């Protein structure tokens with residue numbers, strides 16, 4: 001049953017309009033639970049999870065909080081493997097592997113890559129449904145959406161254009177995230193041609209509010225109470241915040257990531273698909289400067305991620321971040337050393353019920 005506008009917080013049991021963005025690999029379960037305990041909604045980033053990881057993480061968050069929380073998946077299609085492309089991309093990255101004395105022969109690509117969300121993931125969520133299931137890159141097949149709803153899930157997904165929001169509404173989505181161009185991490189766009197229609201959060205939110213009947217969540221560049229209030233004034237019922245949570249004590253960042261964020265201003269972020277195969281916003285560094293966007297050469301998402309895994313491991317050891325991704329949005333601002341619980345408090349308008 002559709003969620004009526006104005007009822008999103010009560011349906012999800014929230015007393016704050018703050019949703020912690022699912023950040024696969026970066027938002028710890030401590031963070032997810034702390035955000036829920038603060039009255040917001042925490043999200044498990046399960047994009048790279050095995051079925052065992054999904055089950056373990058849901059059980060683990062349940063043991064830390066009685067409040068509702070979310071789980072998030074990427075809905076990318078199964079990528080096609082092409083050996084020529086893989087050799088070419090390996091050759092392109094080899095100078096970096098050589099420079100860091102990395103053995104890149106062990107990059108393991110799945111012989112039959114799977115889509116981001118399928119039967120196994122759906123069945124795992126059905127067994128123990130956390131209440132909110134969100135997707136990046138569209139929605140899975142209607143049968144999966146119906147099964148998740150039947151298990152009790154509210155379904156939410158990102159739209160980067162009005163057309164995507166309208167598509168999500170028509171395909172059974174309950175809540176739409178308006179993901180503006182400022183946002184850190186991967187762009188959620190999924191309709192052909194939408195890459196050219198990307199716009200900022202505060203343009204996109206009211207357009208989606210006007211074009212659909214769904215509750216709207218604003219995402220991108222939101223990290224202080226002014227931007228929360230602005231998003232709510234434009235018709236959003238909640239905000240999904242990623243980058244600002246990266247500076248919290250509970251974030252799982254490799255050494256060097258936080259330092260790179262602290263040194264940076266939002267002016268130094270770029271959109272690039274060179275790291276993963278899909279456009280994502282990260283801090284500008286030597287890798288993004290030397291490879292640029294590289295849309296044509298880089299392998300399909302998420303195979304590109306496999307090729308940079310050795311660079312990420314090396315960055316973790318050396319604390320250097322010039323050849324590995326530091327995903328971040330344009331709204332980087334110093335929030336000081338806060339816990340996730342404290343950040344939710346800072347982002348909650350005084351008059352929220």
Ligand SMILES: Cc1cc2nc3c(=O)[nH]c(=O)nc-3n(C[C@H](O)[C@H](O)[C@H](O)COP(=O)(O)O)c2cc1C
Pocket residue numbers: 021022023024026045046047072073135136179182183184185186219220221222240241242243244327328329330331
């Ligand atoms: C480090 C990082 C990782 C992210 N990982 C995910 C993810 O796993 N799933 C997802 O739906 N969105 C992911 N996002 C995007 C967020 O959902 C959201 O759109 C974005 O963080 C909002 O913009 P902000 O970073 O300016 O707050 C990620 C963002 C960041 C910064």
